[in-house]
Amino acid sequence: MASIAIQFGAGNVGRGFLAQLFWESGMEVVFVEVNSTIVELLNARRSYPLCLIPIPDAAAASGNEKDTASTPLQIAPVRALHTSQHEEIASEIARASVLCTAVGAAALQHIAPLIALGLVKRYELQRPPVNILLCENLYRADNVLREAVSQHLPQEVRDPILQRTGFVPTVVSRMIPIPSPEERAADPLYIRAESYHRLPADKNAVVGELPSISGLELVDNFQAHMERKLYSHNAAHAALGYIGWLKGYTYAADALKDTTILARIRGLMEETGMALVKQHGFDLLEQRAYEEELLRRIANPALGDTCDRLARDPLRKLAPEDRLVGAARLCLRHQIFPDHGAYAIAAALHYAHPNDVSARALQERIDLEGVATFLEAHCHIAATEPLGEAILRYYSLLKERTTDGV
Numbered sequence: 001m002a003s004i005a006i007q008f009g010a011g012n013v014g015r016g017f018l019a020q021l022f023w024e025s026g027m028e029v030v031f032v033e034v035n036s037t038i039v040e041l042l043n044a045r046r047s048y049p050l051c052l053i054p055i056p057d058a059a060a061a062s063g064n065e066k067d068t069a070s071t072p073l074q075i076a077p078v079r080a081l082h083t084s085q086h087e088e089i090a091s092e093i094a095r096a097s098v099l100c101t102a103v104g105a106a107a108l109q110h111i112a113p114l115i116a117l118g119l120v121k122r123y124e125l126q127r128p129p130v131n132i133l134l135c136e137n138l139y140r141a142d143n144v145l146r147e148a149v150s151q152h153l154p155q156e157v158r159d160p161i162l163q164r165t166g167f168v169p170t171v172v173s174r175m176i177p178i179p180s181p182e183e184r185a186a187d188p189l190y191i192r193a194e195s196y197h198r199l200p201a202d203k204n205a206v207v208g209e210l211p212s213i214s215g216l217e218l219v220d221n222f223q224a225h226m227e228r229k230l231y232s233h234n235a236a237h238a239a240l241g242y243i244g245w246l247k248g249y250t251y252a253a254d255a256l257k258d259t260t261i262l263a264r265i266r267g268l269m270e271e272t273g274m275a276l277v278k279q280h281g282f283d284l285l286e287q288r289a290y291e292e293e294l295l296r297r298i299a300n301p302a303l304g305d306t307c308d309r310l311a312r313d314p315l316r317k318l319a320p321e322d323r324l325v326g327a328a329r330l331c332l333r334h335q336i337f338p339d340h341g342a343y344a345i346a347a348a349l350h351y352a353h354p355n356d357v358s359a360r361a362l363q364e365r366i367d368l369e370g371v372a373t374f375l376e377a378h379c380h381i382a383a384t385e386p387l388g389e390a391i392l393r394y395y396s397l398l399k400e401r402t403t404d405g406v
């Protein structure tokens with residue numbers, strides 16, 4: 001009998017990355033999902049299509065196109081449980097080989113009671129320890145979920161259950177755009193993703209045994225991997241989303257063709273890259289190669305990634321330890337002034353996409369409190385410190401901007 005991987009969240013990352021890795025590893029994928037349409041479709045079809053877009057290599061990026069064909073996959077067999085099926089989910093958790101989350105940072109609180117229920121059942125049945133892979137763009141997502149699960153465990157079994165559960169943070173670097181309305185209408189289960197295949201995870205957080213999982217790399221220096229992804233990749237991506245949106249671009253690849261935007265993104269990567277080199281001892285040339293590869297990947301038009309996906313949820317992205325403010329603080333810690341970081345934060349403060357709930361809340365707070373107070377209260381950046389001054393200067397400049405001025 002195939003071992004079971006339980007995937008919380010059958011969205012872009014759940015279907016577009018993790019289920020592929022479990023499927024390649026010969027495991028049975030059981031999704032736990034709150035969207036009943038997706039649950040019903042997965043159970044009716046027991047499979048879904050995943051289209052992998054090749055990563056442009058250096059030659060292709062310089063106009064020397066090589067093989068750009070995409071790879072169509074059918075991920076099967078899969079099945080799904082709705083989050084209302086508490087007992088069924090608990091039974092699956094009791095017999096699973098691994099659990100995995102990709103639900104979004106805010107939803108971790110909602111899946112915690114389900115996980116706690118399953119862990120209690122697993123404990124009662126004297127099953128071996130289990131690991132939960134956390135695939136969220138959230139600093140210390142492992143602590144957040146452990147704390148939330150812990151609150152739902154009966155006190156008398158809390159400690160032994162927590163000792164038998166690994167909350168394992170990972171770094172998801174594959175880019176998985178939101179399918180277009182046309183793609184959704186043609187098939188709501190269709191997912192398009194780049195073919196990037198690595199999943200570094202914190203070796204020291206693993207409890208007991210993990211099954212062999214395709215793409216999973218257990219690393220000792222997880223903090224370095226995580227900070228590089230958050231402060232290079234996510235920071236550059238977010239900056240591109242905010243600056244690109246302000247300048248009226250829909251697609252990230254188009255925004256990156258704009259030379260003034262490209263200069264800002266490169267500048268941001270250079271300042272945070274230098275801070276990362278100093279913080280974690282990365283080789284400078286290797287860091288620069290990482291940044292160049294990243295730029296090629298982000299610039300890939302075949303992905304169809306949009307500025308609003310990269311910019312989504314600005315309140316989360318402006319949190320003190322998150323990609324923009326966290327990267328700026330890291331620079332300051334190493335005596336590098338984050339001028340491009342300040343510009344990106346200022347652009348984020350202007351993000352006002354009407355369909356983004358968090359952007360609307362951001363703008364309401366700025367209107368109500370004033371931008372300097374918001375910066376201090378939400379981002380923990382004082383208006384009087386040099387970083388705060390630079391952000392506020394760019395904020396005013398962007399307010400008065402003409403298209404050419406961005």
Ligand SMILES: NC(=O)C1=CN([C@@H]2O[C@H](COP(=O)(O)OP(=O)(O)OC[C@H]3O[C@@H](n4cnc5c(N)ncnc54)[C@H](O)[C@@H]3O)[C@@H](O)[C@H]2O)C=CC1
Pocket residue numbers: 008009010011012013014032033034035083102103104105107110111135136137138172173174175176177
């Ligand atoms: N899309 C990407 O390229 C990347 C996303 N991430 C992270 O992965 C996580 C998921 O992102 P996406 O897959 O893009 O978002 P998504 O919105 O496509 O997928 C999230 C899925 O979780 C489901 N969900 C929400 N609440 C739930 C609950 N309480 N129980 C069960 N399912 C629930 C949603 O219905 C949705 O299907 C986020 O933390 C994101 O930051 C990380 C790296 C790459």
Ligand SMILES: O=P(O)(O)OC[C@H]1O[C@](O)(CO)[C@@H](O)[C@@H]1O
Pocket residue numbers: 137172173174175176233234235237238309310312313
């Ligand atoms: O999922 P989030 O945190 O909203 O941000 C979108 C992010 O997903 C990714 O495409 C892939 O990790 C990031 O690079 C990007 O910053």
